[in-house]
Amino acid sequence: SSELTQDPAVSVALGQTVRITCQGDSLRSYYASWYQQKPGQAPVLVIYGKNNRPSGIPDRFSGSSSGNTASLTITGAQAEDEADYYCNSRDSSGNLRVFGGGTKLTVL
């Protein structure tokens, strides 16, 4: 399968920890990358590779992977973390890219 599956919506209390997951067969072979998108803005890369953060991304964002599931964890969620989050990876052939359907994160 070349699909990546995400929960449509997740909520977290301010300051608590939340995990957003992404499932797909290709994740057994390739790492996911994660993107944060706020309304009206372009996506921003927050995690890539095994668990790497681009410059400027807070260290409360982390990534992990097990089997066919990749996870984005936000430890101590802040109000500004409320956004849509998308996972992305190479497909099973390795040549193409595929996005998950996105997860809307609400910070309560």
Add this chain to the structure above:
Amino acid sequence: QVQLQESGPGLVKPSETLSLTCAVSGYSISSGYYWGWIRQPPGKGLEWIGSIYHSGSTYYNPSLKSRVTISVDTSKNQFSLKLSSVTAADTAVYYCARDRTGYDWAFSDYWGQGTLVTVSS
């Protein structure tokens, strides 16, 4: 600082060809990396369209492959997207991005701001 900027018509008629260009500054396309296009219909998720290597090798989303052409112009430091026979379903914000690919990973580290293309008569 790498910057990408999409440009092109914001309105395209059904059955015509959508054409967009992504101008890159702060990095020379001919130095390497893949360069890609992603789109997002209003209120929906991201869809990968395809990407091109600086040498011209291309990869396309199978669902769009018959209608998509991505090309690169290293002399102008830009790359382009053409999508033929468009319908209302092709209405979306179109983003260009720099793609980085390794043995077991791939990601888009720099994105354009996006441009809305509406397909309507």
